Amino acid sequence: MKADVVIIGSGISGLTAAAILAAKGRKVVIIEKQPRIGGALKRFRRGNIPFDVGFHYTGCLGQGDILHLLWHYCSVLHRLEVLPFPAEGHDRLYINGYPPPVRAYFSYTRFTDELKQHFPAEQGAIDQYFQKIEHICRSIPFYNTKLPLTDFLQGYKPKGHPLSEFLEKITDNRFLQAALANPAILYGVPTDQVSIDVHAMVAHSYYTGAYGIAGGGQAIVDAFQARLQEADTEFLTDRAVASILVDDHGVTGIRTDREETIESDYVIHTGHPSALIDMVPDGCFRPAFRNRLIDLKNSISMFALFGTVSATPGTKAFLDWTNHISIPEGPNSFPPSLKTRSTQRSLMLTCTERTANNTLQPQIKSVILLQPAFWEEVAHFHHCRKGNRPPAYSRLKHTITEQMLQTAEKKWGDYLGPIRPLAMGTPLTFRDELSAPEGCAYGAMHCLNQYNPRPRTRVPGLLLSGQSTLMTGIVGASISGMVSAGEILGLESLWQEIRRWS
Amino acid sequence: MMSEEELRQKVVEVLAEEFELDPDIMTPDATLYDDLGLDSLDAVDMVVVLEKTFKMKLTDETALRSIRTMEDLFQFLLKLQPRA
Structure with missing residues (x-):
């Protein structure tokens, strides 16, 4: 051929x-x-x-x-059929120790306003952060399509400073630091190892709009x-x-x-x-x-729990155009350490179908829970392939499922009702299904000490x-x-x- | 702390090994591009190798870009060495 x-x-x-x-x-x-x-x-x-x-x-x-x-x-x-999130759509951030949820709107202006309402003493830091992100992205051809591509792509590029260092420099408010660092879950690099430039590339795309399909x-x-x-x-x-x-x-x-x-x-x-x-x-x-x-060092992996809830008008309003993300406070909120218990780790609740009813089973709605995970947590099962996983692996999956469900129901149970789990993916699943070494969710890590x-x-x-x-x-x-x-x-x-x- | 001579030897040794070059032609006046046949694709690999070998960060882009010969490279690395 x-x-x-x-x-x-x-x-x-x-x-x-x-x-x-x-x-x-x-x-x-x-x-x-x-x-x-x-x-x-x-x-x-x-x-x-x-x-x-x-x-x-x-x-x-x-x-x-x-x-x-x-x-x-x-x-x-x-x-x-592209489904733009309505203006009210957002990532709702639940920051440990800071009770009111922070709405991370998919708009520079609206998210800035929201943060300034929550943290009125931090207006300067908030402006500084968003100006920095916008400034970086103005020189990136993917975001400023008037620019040529070749110059941007070619050659050696020096690395900037870590995101966490930047956040600590502009503010000592640990809740604000966490809210600004949050997009880290979307590229899987620890905040003390990612440059502000890499962070900006991903964060900017969400600060300018979000879309489902x-x-x-x-x-x-x-x-x-x-x-x-x-x-x-x-x-x-x-x-x-x-x-x-x-x-x-x-x-x-x-x-x-x-x-x-x-x-x-x-x-x-x-x-x-x-x-x-x-x-x-x-x-x-x-x-x-x-x-x-x-x-090459790899980006972080995930535990992914797939389940369903009752499709009531309440659950739909709660889920359709809002992703719910629970995060620890501070500039180093991502990722947790290997020792961090599941209940203390970031947890994201999102859904598969936005607005559309499941035509076969209209009474239920599917949900997905995502939590940062480490290869080390499943590494001792590395030799088992799909179809021959041992009972100990099933027990581990069961334990993690229970922990994630407990956390989710504690945080969001009032709105969601019980979540019925149907499937659980671990770093091992990602490794085998996606040919991703160590189950990395975002490939080799785009971090400071790596080219x-x-x-x-x-x-x-x-x-x-x-x-x-x-x-x-x-x-x-x-x-x-x-x-x-x-x-x-x-x-x-x-x-x-x-x-x-x- | 490495002496100047040790550093020079180490640079030749690791580049010869990692880029499969003949150490005999890696004289101070040899140019990286014309004499050693390294090109822009090798530049990042070279930074990675040197950072790993000497356990330091090479962040001065302008200085890196101005390196033409082995001697330029030696001088660049010597300047980054901690003073005794």
């Missing part, structure tokens, strides 16, 4: 790269290890109730925003799949890439674990960069780069993409897909075409 480009992995970065390349007439083959495409965006069902693993809401879907531009360019936007992450996967099928993109699922074939001039193709060979001058690897090492011939990378990939690999590698034609490269989340992964496609098509000219619509 022959292709212009082989893409390894069918998450949003791979789908985005594929759709861009297909639009330019390139023949693309996508290889996916799992039986279904979509990576963290795909849904799973329990008792006919759909649950989203990785997609709950996103920023950057307003007119002219980066995801809006990309999805338009990829011909998927018209296939999707009718049908959740699966609708996004389906839209890309429909578009790519029109373009004759081939999906080979349920097989892994055993080796990437390389000669003196660069990439020549791939071989799958089913002994299939696909000839191709380009390969985009969207998985965790460390997985690349076993796929390429020895000596392909210099030891410096190889060791850099092996030593994440860039899209281009030393091997001509071999490119990296995905959350570990440029930025996390659906926005970051989509942008990384665009950049890897741009490395093949011409980055700056592609960028000009994409932003033309804004």
Whole structure:
């Protein structure tokens, strides 16, 4: 089989790269290890109730925003129903020791006003924080699409100061510090290890708007799949890439674990960069780069509890356009330490379907609870694969389920009623379902003492993409897909075409 | 605390190993790009290797960008060494 480009992995970065390349007439083959495409965006069902693993809401879907531009360019936007959060929508922050909930609106102005009402003595600090975030994002082309892309992406970048240091400098109010640090849960790096710049990139997208998608992450996967099928993109699922074939001039193709060979001058690897090492011939990378990939530190993992509550008007009003997040106070509120008990850790309550009723079981509503987790908590089960987990692992899952339910019901039970648990994911689940080493939720960590690999590698034609490269989340992964496609098509000219619509 | 000679030796040793270079050509006047064949893709790898080896942060971007030869690199690292 022959292709212009082989893409390894069918998450949003791979789908985005594929759709861009297909639009330019390139023949693309996508290889996916799992039986279904979509990576963290795909849904799973329990008792006919759909649950989203990785997609709950996103920023950057307003007119002219980066995801809006990309999805338009990829011909998927018209296939999707984007559901903007209404002005009243927000992340409701429950900060330990500070009883009134703080409403983190998806708007600079409204969130600023809310914080100033809660912390009137801290007006200067609040202004300083938001000005800093806006200032940083003005020089980022994804947010200021008038800027060229190449300069931003190229070369060595010095790292700034830790977020926690910045927060401590502007205020000593520990509740305000926690409220400002909160987006850390959306990129999975401890606040004392993340630069204010990385924090700004993620936080900004939520301070400018939040959006759901009718049908959740699966609708996004389906839209890309429909578009790519029109373009004759081939999906080979349920097989892994055993080796990437390389000669003196660069990439020549791939071989799958089913002994299939696909000839191709380009390969985009969207998985965790460390997985690349076993796929390429020895000596392909210099030891410096190889060791850099092996030593990559990973972002935090999650315990994810999927359940249902009664779909009363009350629960719907409580859940549809509000995410509920319980966080500890202080600038280092994220993450907890390994020793922090489940009841003391951050806990996020969100939902899968916003506004829409579950047509099969309209009397219930699905909910998702997310809590930061460490690989060490399940590491002793590392040898067990899906289908042969021992009873001790089930007991651990049961204990964590009980603890998370207890915390959630204590905090939100008055509004939600009892939560009926249906499934629980741990770092082990994420490792096996998403090929994420240590179950990391956001790939290799974008932290101060680490240089994440860039899209281009030393091997001509071999490119990296995905959350570990440029930025996390659906926005970051989509942008990384665009950049890897741009490395093949011409980055700056592609960028000009994409932003033309804004 | 490392002597200047030890530092020079260490730099040559780790770069030779990590970038598969011949130590004999890594003379002070050798240019990183033309003589040693390193390029912009290697720049970050080099920073990572040196930070790990010497257990310090290389944050002066302007100084880093101005490094052309092995001697430039030695001088850059020597300036960062704590004084005895």
